[in-house]
Amino acid sequence: MWNKERIKTLSDKAIKLLKEQGKKCLYGEIRFVNQEKRNISSQNGNCSTGSDTEKGYGIRVLTEGTNSRQGWGFASTSILDDETLLKIVNEAVLNGEANQLFQPKDTTTVKFEGSTEIGTYATPVEIDPFHIPLSELGKRVLTMEEKVKGERAISTSAFISADRQDKYFFNTTGANIHQTITYIGGSVTVMVSSKEGNHNQSCSYPAPAGNFNTAGLEHIDNMNIEKNAETLYDTACEICDSPECEEGIKTVVIGPQMLALLVHEVAGHALELDRALGQEAAYAGRSFLKTDEMTKLVYGADIVNIVSDTTYEGAVSTYGWDDEGTKSRKVYMIKDGIHVNYLSGRGNAHLLGLKSAGACRSIGWHRQPIDRITNVNLLPGDKLTAEEIIASVDDGLYLNIPCGWSINSDRNGFRFSVERCREIKNGKLGKYLRNGAFSAETTPEFWAKCISIAKDKPANLGFANCAKGQPVQVQYTGHVVPQAVRFDNVNTGEASNE
Amino acid sequence: MNKYIKELTSLMDEMKEKSPYEFMFYLTLSDFNCLRYANSMGTQNTSIKSLSLTLIMSDQAKDADSQQTTDNTPDGAKIIYLSSSELNPMELLEQGIKAIPDASVNDEFKGFCPPDVTHKEVKTWYEDTAAATSKTKAMALESLRKEHTDKWLGGIWETEEITHLMAGSNGLLLRDQFTRYTFELKAEQNGKSASVYRIGRDLGSFDIHKECDKALKNLERKTPKQIPKDGKYRVVFGPEAVSEICFFISLLGFGGRGDKQGSNFTSGKIGEKLFENDLIHLSDNCYNPLTLTCKHDNFGYPRKPLTLLNKGKICEIAHTQFTAKTLEENTGHGGSGAAMLMELKEGSSTIDELYTEKEKTVLISRFHYPTIADRSKPEIKGSTKDGTYLYISDRNTTEPTIKDAGTLEFFFNPVRLLENTTALSKDRFVVPQGSLSMSMVGANIVPYIAVDDVTIKDGKLYLL
Numbered sequence: 001m002w003n004k005e006r007i008k009t010l011s012d013k014a015i016k017l018l019k020e021q022g023k024k025c026l027y028g029e030i031r032f033v034n035q036e037k038r039n040i041s042s043q044n045g046n047c048s049t050g051s052d053t054e055k056g057y058g059i060r061v062l063t064e065g066t067n068s069r070q071g072w073g074f075a076s077t078s079i080l081d082d083e084t085l086l087k088i089v090n091e092a093v094l095n096g097e098a099n100q101l102f103q104p105k106d107t108t109t110v111k112f113e114g115s116t117e118i119g120t121y122a123t124p125v126e127i128d129p130f131h132i133p134l135s136e137l138g139k140r141v142l143t144m145e146e147k148v149k150g151e152r153a154i155s156t157s158a159f160i161s162a163d164r165q166d167k168y169f170f171n172t173t174g175a176n177i178h179q180t181i182t183y184i185g186g187s188v189t190v191m192v193s194s195k196e197g198n199h200n201q202s203c204s205y206p207a208p209a210g211n212f213n214t215a216g217l218e219h220i221d222n223m224n225i226e227k228n229a230e231t232l233y234d235t236a237c238e239i240c241d242s243p244e245c246e247e248g249i250k251t252v253v254i255g256p257q258m259l260a261l262l263v264h265e266v267a268g269h270a271l272e273l274d275r276a277l278g279q280e281a282a283y284a285g286r287s288f289l290k291t292d293e294m295t296k297l298v299y300g301a302d303i304v305n306i307v308s309d310t311t312y313e314g315a316v317s318t319y320g321w322d323d324e325g326t327k328s329r330k331v332y333m334i335k336d337g338i339h340v341n342y343l344s345g346r347g348n349a350h351l352l353g354l355k356s357a358g359a360c361r362s363i364g365w366h367r368q369p370i371d372r373i374t375n376v377n378l379l380p381g382d383k384l385t386a387e388e389i390i391a392s393v394d395d396g397l398y399l400n401i402p403c404g405w406s407i408n409s410d411r412n413g414f415r416f417s418v419e420r421c422r423e424i425k426n427g428k429l430g431k432y433l434r435n436g437a438f439s440a441e442t443t444p445e446f447w448a449k450c451i452s453i454a455k456d457k458p459a460n461l462g463f464a465n466c467a468k469g470q471p472v473q474v475q476y477t478g479h480v481v482p483q484a485v486r487f488d489n490v491n492t493g494e495a496s497n498e
Numbered sequence: 499m500n501k502y503i504k505e506l507t508s509l510m511d512e513m514k515e516k517s518p519y520e521f522m523f524y525l526t527l528s529d530f531n532c533l534r535y536a537n538s539m540g541t542q543n544t545s546i547k548s549l550s551l552t553l554i555m556s557d558q559a560k561d562a563d564s565q566q567t568t569d570n571t572p573d574g575a576k577i578i579y580l581s582s583s584e585l586n587p588m589e590l591l592e593q594g595i596k597a598i599p600d601a602s603v604n605d606e607f608k609g610f611c612p613p614d615v616t617h618k619e620v621k622t623w624y625e626d627t628a629a630a631t632s633k634t635k636a637m638a639l640e641s642l643r644k645e646h647t648d649k650w651l652g653g654i655w656e657t658e659e660i661t662h663l664m665a666g667s668n669g670l671l672l673r674d675q676f677t678r679y680t681f682e683l684k685a686e687q688n689g690k691s692a693s694v695y696r697i698g699r700d701l702g703s704f705d706i707h708k709e710c711d712k713a714l715k716n717l718e719r720k721t722p723k724q725i726p727k728d729g730k731y732r733v734v735f736g737p738e739a740v741s742e743i744c745f746f747i748s749l750l751g752f753g754g755r756g757d758k759q760g761s762n763f764t765s766g767k768i769g770e771k772l773f774e775n776d777l778i779h780l781s782d783n784c785y786n787p788l789t790l791t792c793k794h795d796n797f798g799y800p801r802k803p804l805t806l807l808n809k810g811k812i813c814e815i816a817h818t819q820f821t822a823k824t825l826e827e828n829t830g831h832g833g834s835g836a837a838m839l840m841e842l843k844e845g846s847s848t849i850d851e852l853y854t855e856k857e858k859t860v861l862i863s864r865f866h867y868p869t870i871a872d873r874s875k876p877e878i879k880g881s882t883k884d885g886t887y888l889y890i891s892d893r894n895t896t897e898p899t900i901k902d903a904g905t906l907e908f909f910f911n912p913v914r915l916l917e918n919t920t921a922l923s924k925d926r927f928v929v930p931q932g933s934l935s936m937s938m939v940g941a942n943i944v945p946y947i948a949v950d951d952v953t954i955k956d957g958k959l960y961l962l
Contacts, residue, residue: 054583075545078583098636135600282652
């Protein structure tokens with residue numbers, strides 16, 4: 001944890017140094033992050049435990065040069081002495097000045113407004129995972145893994161991972177924010193071989209990369225991993241021995257884990273404003289959601305509503321303020337099927353005359369905050385339950401738990417494959433099929449086929465492995481999604497045969 | 499930076515005295531700058547000065563036979579990792595001593611063995627790289643921008659100085675200090691795009707204009723979009739795509755863990771011919787300076803050069819402290835657990851010959867989201883990224899017609915890709931393994947390859 005006295009001394013000095021830069025530094029901020037991680041994982045009965053702490057700070061500045069152009073600069077360090085602070089302030093300003101060379105001439109006409117927020121926020125935690133001995137967590141992970149063992153298992157694994165970020169934020173416009181965010185997730189996976197030994201099948205719960213929330217160890221308890229793991233081996237064998245899913249055009253009902261990834265890849269990333277502005281073009285890609293078509297482009301059927309909601313209790317991107325001090329909020333991104341807003345921070349939002357969506361996020365002290373997926377949530381419907389949606393299908397497929405994907409770099413068009421693919425016959429779930437998949441040529445074409453969205457309590461799901469930015473930032477991203485959504489006339493089947 | 503190294507090494511004797519267990523420290527000091535640029539919009543310009551200290555501790559008693567081999571402790575040992583961004587070795591050591599009794603036994607880990615340290619200090623450090631600033635880089639990029647105002651240019655330019663120090667209770671002491679840079683440029687015009695990248699240690703031998711010209715030459719050669727019709731094609735894979743293919747070959751077939759589990763496609767076949775193709779020689783060699791990495795793994799073991807495939811025959815696999823049955827079998831691949839510094843032997847063709855020998859050829863420059871579809875077959879899938887072109891050769895003209903083939907989905911067996919390789923370029927290229935920032939991952943050295951009889955159906959590529 002941070003020494004508050006040291007934070008105050010360093011931040012006061014930093015803000016003073018930033019203000020002394022005069023016009024060279026129009027705005028400046030310092031963000032301290034102490035990050036503590038615990039990873040407990042086991043593979044084939046071998047448990048390894050690790051803990052990692054790192055602390056440091058990053059300084060971000062908006063500079064203006066004699067050429068009337070503005071430029072952002074960022075410098076950071078894990079070395080906390082006074083001598084290094086001066087170097088970091090100067091380096092941030094130099095980086096900002098270097099960036100001015102790439103700015104449009106008219107940047108000075110747009111005034112950046114820094115946050116003036118003051119406050120504290122902490123993730124509500126019932127059972128603190130950092131107060132449980134590593135050996136106890138290790139035993140729990142081994143128990144989870146033990147449940148999925150079986151004669152045909154060629155590989156088993158399980159993990160629990162916890163991460164706590166203690167963050168202080170100060171800027172030259174008076175913001176003073178302290179937040180402690182606790183992330184936790186886990187999962188169990190088994191891979192079995194077919195009786196003939198010619199193919200394998202993985203099965204995981206709740207998903208291959210786990211389900212992360214902002215919470216304490218109670219989140220692992222609530223997921224009931226041990227209980228759900230009990231049937232996983234049998235399910236994996238059953239799927240492994242099933243016939244392959246044939247190619248066709250079908251009605252599909254998509255389950256929550258698959259929906260979370262679908263929303264993540266083709267809504268969340270497409271809505272990131274830095275992509276739409278071309279800032280990610282050389283690496284992660286652009287977005288098919290063009291800025292000049294906002295409020296006009298039809299993203300999907302009129303029952304499709306997608307929000308960014310950083311206030312959703314327990315979701316993995318729930319916080320008090322984003323990493324440039326914008327208060328958490330709920331903002332419609334897709335309203336009644338129309339694209340109406342972007343995931344953005346102040347730096348980019350003001351270029352379009354928008355208010356920040358509170359989506360400017362960084363993974364730690366050593367990365368500049370960028371426009372990121374937050375909790376990008378598909379809102380539930382108001383007519384049918386998940387059970388009723390399945391009952392409404394005469395001949396179709398139920399698809400859940402993603403295991404592979406390919407997505408166009410502008411997020412328009414995709415293919416996903418799933419672990420769990422089951423026939424739906426006469427309104428009932430039938431046998432499993434192997435290598436289930438679905439695809440669409442364009443993203444709006446797919447969402448236009450959305451027929452019904454379940455009204456049940458949605459699933460609160462989160463990923464810990466979303467990579468974006470250069471240098472790369474692997475961030476937590478959340479998706480609160482309905483228990484089931486029906487799409488008609490979808491291209492299905494694994495096209496793995498020539 | 500030297501003061502941190504001095505501080506850690508000066509404490510080693512005291513810590514050896516204090517700890518009843520074997521331990522080692524891994525200290526990384528890095529000074530990194532990533533200038534991310536775009537033609538009309540500056541985005542991120544990031545500097546990171548970092549210190550990272552990791553303690554690895556085992557319950558192996560210090561007075562154990564220092565020449566003990568891994569065979570002698572078949573029941574495994576406890577191992578813990580503790581990391582910090584502060585130079586607090588004594589604090590970490592005390593935490594480790596407290597944590598060891600509660601740690602579980604890892605039956606793969608047999609305790610520390612003294613690595614055969616052949617290089618106590620390695621320095622591949624260049625002043626031009628170390629002295630580069632965001633301003634000097636930005637000014638060079640600005641001159642490019644002014645020359646090419648009709649095109650969108652974007653990418654990154656990273657420079658980094660790194661020092662690794664490894665110090666262990668068993669006498670291990672290694673120091674590795676180096677500089678490196680990465681330059682990536684993507685050019686776009688009228689819906690077309692082309693990219694170049696370059697990595698190296700010495701910026702003094704780097705010419706930004708020459709690199710940009712390479713991308714622009716490719717950009718100018720292109721014509722409007724045409725999805726290839728259904729049929730059999732030669733597919734030429736560019737260096738970035740070949741590097742990814744080699745990565746999957748290594749991951750799915752040449753790791754010690756997969757071999758133990760029997761899940762490698764090479765399991766039980768070492769020494770056998772995987773396929774008949776005398777053109778294919780794939781090796782892992784950190785001693786080629788172009789692979790730009792440390793010469794030791796995370797436990798301080800020297801990385802051994804490996805021949806993975808020779809003329810299609812499976813030769814050797816990569817082992818770590820955890821997967822090796824004996825000390826001799828450990829190839830120094832701790833960390834990744836796989837061969838990651840690969841060299842694919844060059845062929846005899848020019849790159850133009852690869853495009854023009856067949857009537858219809860598809861060039862794939864790089865992949866987007868390649869993932870493992872089936873480990874056992876093996877099978878990978880994903881889509882191509884920008885830089886996928888259709889070359890149509892007419893024997894009556896010297897220049898082929900080039901069309902932008904768009905983004906194509908693919909389903910490949912990476913082994914069959916090598917098996918069906920009919921030609922390789924005589925020029926080879928250095929391809930970075932991801933971002934260099936604060937990682938030990940280096941680079942692959944690969945040629946272009948031409949693979950025949952790839953099926954295209956409904957805009958999707960298959961070779962299974």
